[in-house]
Amino acid sequence: MTEEKKEKWLSYLALTTVIFAVCATLSTFKGGSFSTRSVLAQSQASNQWSYYQAKSIKGYIYEVQKERLELEQKAGRLPKNLNDDYLSRIDTYDKKIKKYEDEKKQIEKDAKEQEAIKIDAQKHSQIFGMAVIFLQIAILLSSIAALMKRKSIWFLSLVPGVLGLVYFCDGFFLFMK
Numbered sequence: 001m002t003e004e005k006k007e008k009w010l011s012y013l014a015l016t017t018v019i020f021a022v023c024a025t026l027s028t029f030k031g032g033s034f035s036t037r038s039v040l041a042q043s044q045a046s047n048q049w050s051y052y053q054a055k056s057i058k059g060y061i062y063e064v065q066k067e068r069l070e071l072e073q074k075a076g077r078l079p080k081n082l083n084d085d086y087l088s089r090i091d092t093y094d095k096k097i098k099k100y101e102d103e104k105k106q107i108e109k110d111a112k113e114q115e116a117i118k119i120d121a122q123k124h125s126q127i128f129g130m131a132v133i134f135l136q137i138a139i140l141l142s143s144i145a146a147l148m149k150r151k152s153i154w155f156l157s158l159v160p161g162v163l164g165l166v167y168f169c170d171g172f173f174l175f176m177k
Helices: 008-075 080-148 151-173
Strands: none
Touching: 008 080, 008 151, 080 151
């Protein structure tokens, strides 16, 4: 029995196919990871904005109470012995209003940070998704080239393969805009 001599380019075809497959697998994994990070960051941002709204409502309630007390005081409808109590309450409400405003600033900052994380994670995830598409096309064409033993199809598979590898690298570093 004679053994068929293996053409050298078939070894390169196998190697490139394995490289494309490994990178496609890693792209899928990393894309999913960034997608999960995006969802979690969006959830955290939504929680922060809900917290912001709660602080806004509480602050508004104190503003309304403070305004009511100030109007009653200005109207002169208060007995003299309650004037100091009203002033004390107005001062307390004013401090609480300022406290809620300060807290809202920090909450807003935290929410915007989470939104930035979400946007960054979405960029990475989308790029890894593009890498998977090109790498799968390259794997498909490489498989056809191996089955048909057609070098021209293998060369054709290198085009989407290289594009897929570029997107794969870009998924980590975001060097393409």
